[in-house]
Amino acid sequence: MTFFNFMFLVLGATVIWFVWRYKKVMEIRLQEESWLPARLQGAMLKFSEKKFFDGGLYPLVAQVDRAYQTLDGEIILVDFKRRSVKRAFESDMVEISAQRVTLLANGVTQVSRLAYVVVIDPSTDVKTPIPIQLEDEEKIRDRQRRFIAISNGKIVPSSTSAAGICRRCGHKRYCDKVVID
């Protein structure tokens, strides 16, 4: 084999590798983005797995799974939940609303009250985005004030009516309001 043929083979193999690699990357990208709802098509990923604090004695601490910036500049929060029921719970809404408030406290503007809980089916990994409407900042600050008052013993917490929450609660062994089903 001449040197020219050898170089031709190397060049051919390199081109094939680049084409294969490009196709793989595009496949992964398409797979990753196939669940994106219409509102997030073309949006830019702004934050991923990022923790935010709002300062203060009892700070709000929130871990943002993902935040996308849409073409019109709005920031939309996305939170992934691995569960077999395709639904968003009130606790999801409160959690993501708190993320929104910490983002606002960190100077991130235009954070939408529309957000998505993306339910990942544990057996198929299929992702289903569920749109939710977040609580406003005042409501979250009310919840924060209530939490501080409970922590300081100034008010007595009310019990939940959901036995499922008690089942997973770390206080259930000592709690006199535990709900058992």
Ligand code: SF4
């Ligand atoms: S065990 Fe008590 S503290 Fe825990 S969730 Fe149930 S009622 Fe609330």
